[in-house]
Amino acid sequence: MFLLPRTRRQKSEGAIYHVMIRSITEVPLFEKHEDKIRYLNKMREYQKQYGFKVYAYCLMTNHGHFIIDSNGADISKIMQGQNLSYAINFNKINKRRGPLFQDRFKSKIVDTQ
Structure with missing residues (x-):
């Protein structure tokens, strides 16, 4: 069996990204309002640490979208830390184990022209 490598993530210093996250099928990421607040508060902590900007976001029950200006920071480090922490x-709050996110986050560079 051969495993294909992941497609390399497009990165550009100072780029603006459309970032998407999704939960595994049977687990709602943001079932309660408190879940959304917890995720956004953690994102504020990472904003202070990495200096990126969030221009817009939309959190739904099983996924979320963000428009993020990386401001020179590594989008992979930001989202890996954010999602791992969340x-x-x-899992601790909901007394569960195992993965929460379906895959690594998805991102596309936004064309600002």
């Missing part, structure tokens, strides 16, 4: 906290 998953650990979510």
Whole structure:
């Protein structure tokens, strides 16, 4: 069996990204309003640490969308830390184990022209 490598993520210093996250099928990421607040508060902490900007976001029950200006920061480090931290906290609160996110986050560079 051969495993194909992942497609390399497009990155550009100072780029603006459309970032998408999705939960595994049977688990709602943001079932309660408190879940959304917890995710956004954690994102504020990462904003202070990495200096990126969030221009817009939309959080639904099983997924979320963000428009993020990386401001020179590594989008992979931002989202990996954000989602790992949220998953650990979510699992602890909900007394569950295992993955919370379907896959690594998706991102596309937004054309600002």
